[in-house]
Amino acid sequence: MAAAAGVSTAAVSQAFNEKGRLAEPTRRRILDAAAELGWSPSASASALRSARTRTLALVVRRPTDVLGADPHFSELITGIEGELAPRGYGLLLHLVAGVDEESALYERLASEGRVDGAVLTDARADDPRPALLRRIGLPSVLLGAPDPEASVPTVGLGNQGAGVHEAVDHLLGLGHRRIAYVSGPAELQHTRLRRTAFEETLELVGLRPAAVLSTDFSESAAVAATEELIGSAERPTAIVYANDSMAVCGIGTAQRAGLAVPRDLSVVGYDNLPLGRWLHPRLTTVDQQVQRVGAAAARVLLARCGEDVPETPLEGRPHLVVRESTGPATPC
Amino acid sequence: MAAAAGVSTAAVSQAFNEKGRLAEPTRRRILDAAAELGWSPSASASALRSARTRTLALVVRRPTDVLGADPHFSELITGIEGELAPRGYGLLLHLVAGVDEESALYERLASEGRVDGAVLTDARADDPRPALLRRIGLPSVLLGAPDPEASVPTVGLGNQGAGVHEAVDHLLGLGHRRIAYVSGPAELQHTRLRRTAFEETLELVGLRPAAVLSTDFSESAAVAATEELIGSAERPTAIVYANDSMAVCGIGTAQRAGLAVPRDLSVVGYDNLPLGRWLHPRLTTVDQQVQRVGAAAARVLLARCGEDVPETPLEGRPHLVVRESTGPATPC
Structure with missing residues (x-):
């Protein structure tokens, strides 16, 4: 201009x-x-500046203690940093409490020319962020199920429900009929997708969930949900958790209550964090390749920021990794 | 000026x-x-700009996969963000491969006015960073044992060896005589401090370590070290690990080899991460209050950047939290 x-x-x-x-x-x-x-200046002022910030933003709207407790974010950041670090880029991490604060922050970052782009995580129903970022001229990428209709590029594995579907099929094949689900916060898109996949897979064989409990992803909520489930009259023989941290808490809680995993209770996690490979029993979990998705999102965003980054489309879908925490159902 | x-x-x-x-x-x-x-302008140019970035830097010189694997960093970031978020500050995270890259990055961040200050982690012997940051006029704080001689403020719990000392005393009191230590990378200051505390505490009662093995903090290194220790002719009856992630891997590896924890092997971690409370057995570990130290460092740095933050000195020292993964020594 x-x-x-x-x-x-x-x-x-x-x-x-x-x-x-x-x-x-x-x-x-x-x-x-x-x-x-x-x-117009609002659309290009930040672009003019951006060639030199070498910084991408990751704004997280979650309580700060969950960031510490859920290794999912470390994995995501690791995947993003793996692409950023060799190119001398940094990741600007902001924690915000609410939607308005998040929007105001993007506006400030754009107007002050603090970042070249933003990775949007925790996609929500009627998410206002893609339109906002387009309006203020800040390149962005949305983590979530690929959506060609979205106003910004979406990066994620296709068929988000596939992993949960496989997990439930695996448990059904082992003879489980009373299967419970410990979910994340209802307003998150991936939570709804996975919960729906859980319920639909059971419905295909004429079953209903033994229970579906929502949590805020915290460890104490996972422990409370597990205690409620194993203390119920019709105790489930298997529990699927919405992430690995909660599944690890669930295994500990069950063992403490005198149940053997998987003999008395099968447990499935979600994320395939490194830790699950080393626990005893090793955790059966859904691999959603958090690091790989983070890396792919970073590459798409770097390309949108004018970096010469090869386009390598993200293929595959979440899939079940069967280890030792699931086994044949034993009626109790 | x-x-x-x-x-x-x-x-x-x-x-x-x-x-x-x-x-x-x-x-x-x-x-x-x-x-x-x-x-001189190099000392003040960034300070002139700094009033408006509302960004602090955290540069980490570790392999990216360790960041994902070791929840210590999530805890640290959580502690820092807990102070930053309410004040509208962000944390600029950079991963670097070497010392020269790290120094060049600070120079660029200062000259481009990208950050108001920096939190320095993983203090090293003859650390060149405090002098560099003073020279380029970027306020900083160094995480580590309090050192009134240091050229930048140091924030950390006093008596860094106290936790390991307590852990060894606890094991000696339980009758353990063959105690091994699985350490971190030798060039890190806290690694040397803790290893020295381990060796000195044993020396006080006329004992030598059963073994001291160094690792890069990775899970695979923790598993390999544990396999080496439990496979040795004079198997240790207790192992102290330099962090909780490695301790959790150690417990899994021992259980897989048919050893019961703590009956056949006592295990002590270091960090007191939330996960350790929920495992079975619950992890005995040293609480070094990572979140609290991160928060205190952030407050000191915010004050140095001109924010009105109350001075709340960090008191206390690392201390042992005895849970279920340690028990009486049983000769094998």
Whole structure:
């Protein structure tokens, strides 16, 4: 834009902000050139600056203690950093309490030219963020099920329900009929997708969930949910958890109550975190390749920020990794 | 400085950069005033800008996969973010491969005015970072044992060896005589401090370590070290690990080899991560209050960046939390 008008980027900024010592004819020339190009400062000011921030934003709207407790975020950050670090990029991490705070933050980051782009996580129903980021001209990528209709690129494994579907099939094959689900917060898109997959898979064989309990993903909520389930009159013989951290808490809680895993209770996690491979019993879980998805999202975003990054489409879908925490159902 | 010379901060910048349309007498006046005040632009340029970034840097020199594997960093980030988030601050996370890259990054962040300050982690022997950050005028705080001699404020619990000392005393009291230590990378200051505490505590009662093995903190290294220890002719009856992740891997590895914890092998971790409370057996570990130290470091740094943050000195020392993974020694 500055080149088109034959002026400096500072002059363009002054023309739009009506500041500085710009002569009126110069200001007119700049505004005319902008109108001709269909250019607006809100859409391009950050882009002008962005070539040099080498910073991408990750804004997380979760309680801070869950960030510490759920290794999912470390895995995601690890995947993103794996692409950023070799290119000298950093990741600006912000924790926010609410939607309004999150929106105001993106506006500030864009107007101050603090970041080149943003990775959006925890996609929600009627998510206002993609439209907001388009409006303020900040490149972004949304983590979640691929959606060609979305106004920003979405990056995630296809068929998000496939992993839970496989997990329930696996448990049905082992003879389980009373299967419970310990879910995450209902407002998260992936929580709803997985819960639906859980219920639909049981429905295909004419079964209903033994129970579906919602949690805030915290360890104490996982322990409470597990105690409720194993203390119930019709105790489930298998529990599927919405993440590995909760599944590990569930195994500990069951063992403490005198149940052997998997003899008395089968447990399935979700995430395939490194730790699950080393526990005893080793955790059966759904591999959703968090690191790989994080890396793919970072690559798409880097490309949108003008970096020369090869386009490697993300293929595959979540799949079950059968280890030792699931076994044949034993009626109790 | 600008006020002392009676000019704008932009003029000061122009005088030192020999750019802009500054009259020579003005330039002279600015340089003279600077000389009189002992002021240099490298020390203050970033400070001038810093009031508006609301960003602190955390540069981590570790392999990216360890960041995902070791929840210590999530805990640290959680502690820091707990202070940053309510004040609208973000944390700029960079992963670097080597010392030179780390130094170049601080120089770039300071010269581009990207951050207001930096939290330095993984203190090393002859650490070049505090002097570098002072030179480039970037406020910083070093995580580690309090050191009044250090050129930047250090934030950490006093008596860093106390936790390991307590752990060894606890094991000695349970009748253990063959105690091994699985350590972190030798070049890290906290690794050396804890290893020394381990060896000195045994020496006090005339014992030597059954073994001391170094690792890169990874899970596979923890498994390999544990297999080596439990497969040795003089198998240790207790193992102290340098962090909780490795201790959890150690328990799984021992159980898989047919050993019961703590009946056949006592295990002690280090960090007191939330997960250890829910495992079966619950993990005996050293609480080094990672979140609390991170929060305290953030507060000290925010105060140095001009924020109105109350000074709450960090008291206490690492201490042992006895749970279920340690028990009486049984000769094998």
